[in-house]
Amino acid sequence: MTLPVTGPALLPLGIVFGFAFGWLLQRARIADTNVIVAQLRLRDYTLFKVMLTAIIVGGVGIFFLHSGGLAAYHVKPANLAAVAVGAVLFGVGMALYGYCPGTGLAAIGTGSVHALIGAIGMIAGAIAFAFSFDWIKATLLPIAAYGQIRLPDLTGIPDLVWLAAIAAVGFAALFVLDGRRHV
Amino acid sequence: MSASTDITTHAGVRGMRIDWTPYVMGAGIGVLSWIVFVFADDPLGVTTALSAVAGFAAMPFTGADAVWHNSYWAQTVPSLSYGSIFLVGVVLGAFAASVAARQFHVETVPAVWRQRFGNSISLRFGAAFVGGALEMYGARLAGGCASGHGISGTLQLALSSWAFTILMFGTAILVGSLLFGNAGDRR
Numbered sequence: 001m002t003l004p005v006t007g008p009a010l011l012p013l014g015i016v017f018g019f020a021f022g023w024l025l026q027r028a029r030i031a032d033t034n035v036i037v038a039q040l041r042l043r044d045y046t047l048f049k050v051m052l053t054a055i056i057v058g059g060v061g062i063f064f065l066h067s068g069g070l071a072a073y074h075v076k077p078a079n080l081a082a083v084a085v086g087a088v089l090f091g092v093g094m095a096l097y098g099y100c101p102g103t104g105l106a107a108i109g110t111g112s113v114h115a116l117i118g119a120i121g122m123i124a125g126a127i128a129f130a131f132s133f134d135w136i137k138a139t140l141l142p143i144a145a146y147g148q149i150r151l152p153d154l155t156g157i158p159d160l161v162w163l164a165a166i167a168a169v170g171f172a173a174l175f176v177l178d179g180r181r182h183v
Numbered sequence: 184m185s186a187s188t189d190i191t192t193h194a195g196v197r198g199m200r201i202d203w204t205p206y207v208m209g210a211g212i213g214v215l216s217w218i219v220f221v222f223a224d225d226p227l228g229v230t231t232a233l234s235a236v237a238g239f240a241a242m243p244f245t246g247a248d249a250v251w252h253n254s255y256w257a258q259t260v261p262s263l264s265y266g267s268i269f270l271v272g273v274v275l276g277a278f279a280a281s282v283a284a285r286q287f288h289v290e291t292v293p294a295v296w297r298q299r300f301g302n303s304i305s306l307r308f309g310a311a312f313v314g315g316a317l318e319m320y321g322a323r324l325a326g327g328c329a330s331g332h333g334i335s336g337t338l339q340l341a342l343s344s345w346a347f348t349i350l351m352f353g354t355a356i357l358v359g360s361l362l363f364g365n366a367g368d369r370r
Contacts, residue, residue, distance in 0.1 A: 018273045050208055050209040076343045090322055091357075109280075121316040
């Protein structure tokens, strides 16, 4: 078998990978809006624990797979003005919706009707974006656009040092913030 | 792991244990990202595929021509592809997990929302719709969501993804704290 898989053979993998992702999100308890909102209110750190562990485990693995020629990077361009405006809109939307897009889809599977309504809202948002794309592309996207740049390229600090530092700072912060609730 | 021993001591009254579940499931998502990068040459993500699917949803309202001639859908082509099937898998996987854990339940107004805003289904549905729309518009503007940027992009140490994730959570924490106040603290 040649990798990556392409063509029709990729379709059944879509269902398998999606199934695994949805299963993991539910088991991590982050398909529950109460857990997500508790994270936004800094009362429960479940969401940050899941994301930080995924970033570190995923990051170390992808670094070695990339070094071995088995995985290609897919770095999204740093159009920083659009990224900043998008991040703020997303943050407001996430507080109102109570889910991010992935956990919202997973929540539909667990019986959340309001997650389904929000997903219909997401489709409306996507349609609105598609019809404003020409304008966005002409105005916002070119501002502070630095291309597909990675932190190691920007700083000269090696990948594994970045990942070790993120792990150290992140897990230490989680330990302090989350431990405080138990004391 | 002396740090974890410490927290266990502090939490001693509560039963001498740490809940490892979020770390184990997070590691599982990390391993899944390896597999998906290698086999599908695609980062874990949701909104790129969802915006392709949205092209089909737009057709009854705008006509098919408006979609096929749209410059955004010219680059994110509406099709029944790996990405859209992945989305179906997410719903099915969470469904199976919730049934297996006996946690499946129909939820129209979640507890934390009810404590702050009451029982109105239309208010909750309205907020979910508007929130979903804003979130999606923001995700497309930024090029990814909490999966595409927040996990797949940050683990590749992409500048765009770290900028997005930090600013996004900063905003969500601020707005979420203002919006919900102390709701959720009462049981």
